[in-house]
Structure formats: structure tokens, C-alpha cells
Amino acid sequence: MSSMNATAFYFESSMAQESTEIARGLRRRDADLLDRLIEQYQHRLLRYLVYLTGRRELAEDLFQETWIRVLERGHQFNDKYAFSTWLFSVAHNLAIDHLRRKQPASLDGLLNDNDEDAPFDVPATGRASAFDLTVQREQSEHIAAGMQHLPAEYREALVLRFQEGMSLEEIASVARVPLGTVKSRIYRGLSALEPWLKGAQL
Amino acid sequence: MNTDAHERARKLIALAGPETLSAADRPSDQRSSNAWLAAHLETCASCRAFAENAAQTIHGLRAIPIAAERSLVSTTQIRVRRRALELRRNRERLRLVSVSCTAVTLCALLSTVVLWRGFEWLGERAQLASSVWQVGFLVFCVMPALVAAILLLAKDRHLADHTGSYRG
Ligand SMILES: [Zn+2]
Numbered sequence: 516m517s518s519m520n521a522t523a524f525y526f527e528s529s530m531a532q533e534s535t536e537i538a539r540g541l542r543r544r545d546a547d548l549l550d551r552l553i554e555q556y557q558h559r560l561l562r563y564l565v566y567l568t569g570r571r572e573l574a575e576d577l578f579q580e581t582w583i584r585v586l587e588r589g590h591q592f593n594d595k596y597a598f599s600t601w602l603f604s605v606a607h608n609l610a611i612d613h614l615r616r617k618q619p620a621s622l623d624g625l626l627n628d629n630d631e632d633a634p635f636d637v638p639a640t641g642r643a644s645a646f647d648l649t650v651q652r653e654q655s656e657h658i659a660a661g662m663q664h665l666p667a668e669y670r671e672a673l674v675l676r677f678q679e680g681m682s683l684e685e686i687a688s689v690a691r692v693p694l695g696t697v698k699s700r701i702y703r704g705l706s707a708l709e710p711w712l713k714g715a716q717l
Numbered sequence: 718m719n720t721d722a723h724e725r726a727r728k729l730i731a732l733a734g735p736e737t738l739s740a741a742d743r744p745s746d747q748r749s750s751n752a753w754l755a756a757h758l759e760t761c762a763s764c765r766a767f768a769e770n771a772a773q774t775i776h777g778l779r780a781i782p783i784a785a786e787r788s789l790v791s792t793t794q795i796r797v798r799r800r801a802l803e804l805r806r807n808r809e810r811l812r813l814v815s816v817s818c819t820a821v822t823l824c825a826l827l828s829t830v831v832l833w834r835g836f837e838w839l840g841e842r843a844q845l846a847s848s849v850w851q852v853g854f855l856v857f858c859v860m861p862a863l864v865a866a867i868l869l870l871a872k873d874r875h876l877a878d879h880t881g882s883y884r885g
Contacts, residue, residue, distance in 0.1 A: 544801050544804060544805070546797065546798050546801045549794075549797050549798075550794050550797075550798075550800070550838075553790055553793055553794055553797065554790065557785040557789075557790050558783070558784050558785050561783060561784070561785040561789070562783040565783050566783075575789055578785070578789060579789075579792065579793045579796055582793050582796075582797050583796060583800050586797050586800055586801055586804070587800070587804070649828055651776075651777070651780055652780075654773060654776075654777040654778040654780075655777045655778075655781050658774060658777040658780050658781065659792065662778075662781075664797065673778060674778075676773045677778050677779060678749070678778065678779060683732070690803060698728070698732055699733055700725065701732060702728050702731040705731045705771055705774060705775075706727070706731070708774045708778075709767070709770050709774065710770075712770055712773055712774050712777065713770070
């Protein structure tokens with residue numbers, strides 16, 4: 516029990532130290548630090564943006580814009596929080612701004628209505644048995660298809676919760692919505708994906 | 718069993734997140750919710766099925782691989798470096814302008830004081846009333862701007878006359 520607390524304390528203090536170092540580097544606009552951060556967060560940030568926008572090409576544009584914004588507004592990063600939470604909130608705001616330029620506010624407009632555009636491709640990988648792999652792949656394909664039919668705010672909540680492992684409070688701060696809204700988005704999103712999973716099991 | 722109980726159970730299942738606290742570390746209300754959920758799941762097949770489906774959905778979600786391509790990463794790094802350089806140059810330019818402005822202001826203040834003293838000394842030597850050398854000082858200060866304005870006006874007039882004569 517005490518060893519668990521010690522591990523948690525060590526983990527938290529090393530996270531805080533990392534955040535402080537990142538904040539210091541961002542204030543200096545340290546290009547080497549940014550290079551490292553881009554490498555470190557490349558897949559996570561792109562995955563978040565692909566889920567949020569539902570469009571790979573747009574997600575890639577926003578990916579680049581996010582890092583430019585991080586460079587320009589790095590001094591606003593508060594090292595009391597995890598860098599990833601701030602990074603995702605910067606990306607979230609850029610996606611919202613992009614949408615507002617195109618149509619009235621909210622993420623609703625990012626609901627994918629183009630079925631041919633499938634940004635969540637599922638290549639066959641892994642080390643499980645061939646049968647398990649096929650089942651897993653089929654399930655993921657169906658879930659990926661289901662994701663494209665979900666409203667963007669549900670997709671966002673699901674990716675932050677189950678892929679990024681964020682706490683409900685962190686998701687609320689990224690999406691700038693109350694905690695209750697986050698809970699309901701996760702619940703509704705997961706429930707909406709259920710029929711798609713059942714489709715995979717047929 | 719009422720529908721509220723099923724919904725409460727399903728919400729608890731959906732929100733049982735990635736935090737892996739030990740049972741003893743959980744807040745007491747969460748522990749009692751979990752105990753209630755466990756008891757509910759023992760008696761409710763449909764919520765058990767929902768829990769299984771939720772676990773599979775989450776597993777399936779995590780298995781969707783989305784990876785950034787190398788070219789995207791390197792393009793971003795190049796763009797960020799270029800922008801960082803641009804921002805640094807802008808900052809240096811701004812610093813240079815502010816240093817120049819400060820220097821010009823200081824010089825102007827210093828020369829005003831020196832000139833004032835000079836005019837005062839000259840006025841005393843020539844036994845002039847103080848209002849006279851003060852007006853002289855004012856004219857001296859305003860003179861460069863006045864001359865420049867007159868020259869510019871004359872130039873405009875000259876150009877206007879010439880254009881008029883070409884048209885005429
Ligand atoms: Zn039930």
C-alpha cells in the first residue's frame with residue numbers, strides 16, 4: 516500500500532518536473548524541444564484530430580497548425596497541468612475555429628456524412644492467433660465504421676477517455692464543457708457503438 | 718427492477734475508466750457504487766451483456782491504429798522551426814526599434830536642455846527680455862519642421878503646376 520503511494524508520488528513528481536521543463540522551454544521558444552515534442556506526441560495528437568474531425572486531410576492540416584500555435588502561445592502553458600491536456604485543448608480550439616469559419620459553431624457539423632471517406636483504417640497487425648486477429652480486426656472495422664456515424668463530440672470524449680486514458684476532469688478541460696456533459700457523452704457514445712459491435716459479431 | 722437501476726448500472730459501466738485505483742484507495746461512495754453494480758450485474762443479464770459489449774467496444778477502439786506519417790512530422794518540424802526563426806527576427810527588430818526610440822527620446826531631452834541653457838545664456842549676454850529669447854528658442858525648435866513643411870508644400874505646388882501645364 517505504502518509502496519503504491521510512493522510509486523504514485525514518484526510518478527506525479529516526475530510528471531510535474533517534466534511539465535516545468537516543457538513550460539520553461541516553451542517560454543524560450545526552444546525549437547529543439549518542439550522537435551522532440553512533435554516526435555513524442557505525433558501519433559496521439561493525429562489520432563485525436565482524426566477522431567475529432569473525421570477527416571484525415573483536415574486532421575493533418577490541424578496537426579501542423581496546432582504545433583505552430585504551441586510555438587506562438589507556449590508561454591500560456593501552465594505547468595500545473597499535464598502538457599498533453601494543454602496540447603489537446605489547443606488542437607480542440609483550432610478545430611472549433613476552423614469549423615466556425617465554415618459554418619455556425621459547435622462540433623455537430625463535423626459529423627461524417629461521407630461514408631466513402633474512411634479515415635479510421637484498420638490494417639491487420641498483432642500477435643494473436645489468426646482467428647482472434649480476424650475477429651478483432653472485424654470488430655475494429657465495425658467500430659471504426661460506427662465511429663464515423665457518431666457526432667464529433669462523442670468521438671472526442673471516447674478517444675480522450677479510452678485511448679488517451681484521461682480523467683473525466685481532464686476531458687472537461689480539453690473540451691471546455693461541464694463534467695456532467697463529459698459523462699453523458701461517454702455513456703451515449705459507448706451505447707451508440709453497441710449496435711455496431713453487435714454487427715461485428717453476426 | 719426499474720429502468721433507472723439499469724441506466725445507473727450502464728452509466729457506471731461506461732464511466733468505469735482507465736484509473737486503476739486499488740479498492741482501498743477508492744472514495745467510499747465509489748466503493749459502494751461498485752458494490753451495488755456488482756450486485757446488480759449478478760442478477761441482470763442485459764446489463765452484464767452491456768458490460769461485455771462495452772469492454773469489447775473499448776478494446777476494439779484501442780485496436781484502431783492511426784499513425785502519423787514521417788513526412789507529416791518532418792514538414793511540421795520544418796514549419797515550426799521556420800516560424801520560430803521568424804518570431805525571433807521580429808522580436809529582435811522590435812527590440813532594435815524600441816532601443817532606437819529610447820535613444821532618440823533621450824537625445825531629444827538632452828539637446829532641449831542644452832539648447833535652453835544656451836538660449837538663456839545668449840539672452841543674458843545680449844540683455845534681452847526672457848520672453849524674447851524664449852520665443853527665439855521656440856522658433857529654433859520648430860524651424861526644421863516648418864522649413865520641411867514649406868518645402869513639401871512648394872514641391873506639391875510645383876508638381877501640380879507642371880501637371881496642369883502638360884494637360885493644358
Ligand atoms: Zn440491469
